[in-house]
Amino acid sequence: MNYLFILRMIKSSIGRKQIMAVSGILLSFFMLIHLAENLLLFKGEEWYNGWVNILLSNPLTIYLEIGLLILFLLHITTGVWVRIEDWVNSRKRKYENINWQGGRTLGSATMLYTAIALLIYLGFHMLHFRFTDHSMGFYQMVTSAFRSKLFVTIYIAGAVALALHLSHGFQSAFQTLGINHKKYNFYIKILSYAVGISMVAFAAISIYFLLGLDIKPEAEYNNVIETIIE
Amino acid sequence: MENKKFNITLRVWKQKSEDSKGRFETYNVEGIIPEMSFLEMLDVLNEKLIKEGKEPVYVESDCREGICGCCGFVINGDVHGPDEHSTVCQLHMRRFKEGDVVTIEPFRAKAFPLIRDLVIDRGALDKIITAGGYISVNVGSAPDANTIPVDKNTAEKAMDYATCIGCGACVAACPNSAAMLFTGAKISHLASLPQGHPERTKRVLNMIKIMDSLGFGNCSNEYECEAVCPKEIKISAIAKMNREFLKANFLSEEDPDLPPVFHQSTVDVPEDE
Ligand code: SF4
Ligand code: FES
Numbered sequence: 186m187n188y189l190f191i192l193r194m195i196k197s198s199i200g201r202k203q204i205m206a207v208s209g210i211l212l213s214f215f216m217l218i219h220l221a222e223n224l225l226l227f228k229g230e231e232w233y234n235g236w237v238n239i240l241l242s243n244p245l246t247i248y249l250e251i252g253l254l255i256l257f258l259l260h261i262t263t264g265v266w267v268r269i270e271d272w273v274n275s276r277k278r279k280y281e282n283i284n285w286q287g288g289r290t291l292g293s294a295t296m297l298y299t300a301i302a303l304l305i306y307l308g309f310h311m312l313h314f315r316f317t318d319h320s321m322g323f324y325q326m327v328t329s330a331f332r333s334k335l336f337v338t339i340y341i342a343g344a345v346a347l348a349l350h351l352s353h354g355f356q357s358a359f360q361t362l363g364i365n366h367k368k369y370n371f372y373i374k375i376l377s378y379a380v381g382i383s384m385v386a387f388a389a390i391s392i393y394f395l396l397g398l399d400i401k402p403e404a405e406y407n408n409v410i411e412t413i414i415e
Numbered sequence: 416m417e418n419k420k421f422n423i424t425l426r427v428w429k430q431k432s433e434d435s436k437g438r439f440e441t442y443n444v445e446g447i448i449p450e451m452s453f454l455e456m457l458d459v460l461n462e463k464l465i466k467e468g469k470e471p472v473y474v475e476s477d478c479r480e481g482i483c484g485c486c487g488f489v490i491n492g493d494v495h496g497p498d499e500h501s502t503v504c505q506l507h508m509r510r511f512k513e514g515d516v517v518t519i520e521p522f523r524a525k526a527f528p529l530i531r532d533l534v535i536d537r538g539a540l541d542k543i544i545t546a547g548g549y550i551s552v553n554v555g556s557a558p559d560a561n562t563i564p565v566d567k568n569t570a571e572k573a574m575d576y577a578t579c580i581g582c583g584a585c586v587a588a589c590p591n592s593a594a595m596l597f598t599g600a601k602i603s604h605l606a607s608l609p610q611g612h613p614e615r616t617k618r619v620l621n622m623i624k625i626m627d628s629l630g631f632g633n634c635s636n637e638y639e640c641e642a643v644c645p646k647e648i649k650i651s652a653i654a655k656m657n658r659e660f661l662k663a664n665f666l667s668e669e670d671p672d673l674p675p676v677f678h679q680s681t682v683d684v685p686e687d688e
Contacts, residue, residue, distance in 0.1 A: 288638030363658030
């Protein structure tokens with residue numbers, strides 16, 4: 186049995202990054218699906234709980250969840266490993282002054298910080314929604330959380346960190362896998378920003394419920410917004 | 416001519432060796448002619464310092480025509496100076512004016528130990544080349560031209576990758592001090608040409624292995640390297656190296672880490688009586 190190629194994937198700097206890239210792209214797809222699920226909140230309790238029931242009654246869901254856990258673990262371990270290595274190999278003396286020449290973006294320069302923020306957020310998210318009492322019903326659980334200003338603030342911070350992380354991470358993953366050609370680099374970039382920006386929709390959903398837009402009749406929208414702003 | 420002369424203040428990084436403490440030293444350089452190159456300006460300063468019995472500024476250069484990769488430091492925060500895609504030796508003093516304060520620092524990276532002042536040891540790049548940045552050919556008289564046909568586009572592309580001069584600017588500009596652009600350029604150059612194919616698998620795996628062992632960082636796709644490269648090597652070189660790695664690791668029949676397989680004859684050979 187030949188396992189050298191697996192070993193090499195783990196031992197080589199490029200191999201590790203490729204593991205991070207593949208798991209990252211798959212996790213991005215998961216985030217898009219997750220976003221689509223959350224958009225069902227707009228359709229009301231019946232739709233949302235209906236979808237949750239479909240998931241819960243499906244015997245495959247547990248395997249998908251395990252797969253997801255593996256993806257997260259792969260992405261996080263390779264990410265932490267790469268960063269530790271960069272830190273070990275970092276310059277002993279910093280430059281007094283170095284001008285970044287335009288390659289870096291807000292997303293790329295903050296990858297480490299958004300990654301840490303997302304890791305903390307992930308823990309919080311799991312405790313809050315996954316490993317908690319679901320007896321009140323999923324729709325109620327989510328929307329009642331969204332009525333809290335503190336929760337929504339944390340939630341928005343998580344969504345922004347995710348948007349920044351994906352705006353660089355998504356396109357970066359393609360480059361790491363060797364997918365780079367001047368014919369389609371532009372499209373990959375656009376796609377990456379689109380995926381990143383769409384994560385802001387998570388924040389929009391939480392604000393919608395914070396403002397109580399789901400319960401107030403339309404005429405009262407303005408009043409509600411005014412009271413919140415005050 | 417005379418009235419065009421100007422003076423600048425130079426802040427230079429002085430450091431005796433890798434392990435000693437460095438600091439910035441300030442010099443006033445007078446009577447600079449705009450036509451001077453930056454290195455000539457340093458020559459003028461050094462001659463003056465030597466005449467005064469002081470220690471000159473250590474700086475490395477060789478060709479002074481942008482092709483050897485010896486020169487190179489950071490000027491006012493710009494790797495290889497303010498001109499885009501150019502080496503330090505191609506920078507001229509007309510880019511500066513009276514009263515400018517110019518700060519110069521060496522290329523900084525863990526893999527490039529400092530020798531003195533602005534001079535660094537880029538030997539790590541040579542080690543990467545030794546690990547596979549070559550092709551093996553029989554010695555003897557030069558082979559006839561075009562015995563192995565290479566189409567023009569491929570030849571041009573390989574030539575673009577081959578123009579890397581090993582200056583190390585990509586490492587110096589990288590936030591992680593990675594040598595991916597350099598290594599990618601060399602691997603892409605040889606992988607593009609039929610002459611590079613026999614050792615293709617071994618080359619990419621070995622060069623990356625050695626690169627990983629020399630204290631360079633990982634690539635986080637910040638694209639700072641291609642912005643400073645004097646030879647305009649593009650990050651497509653890194654993508655190609657990544658592809659070559661995947662190909663070598665997953666598709667290749669040979670594996671340099673496995674013991675060699677010797678062909679076994681299937682014909683029954685009668686044993687000696
Ligand atoms: S890739 Fe460019 S910046 Fe890097 S060593 Fe070669 S010529 Fe210098
Ligand atoms: S001295 Fe040769 S490239 Fe500058």
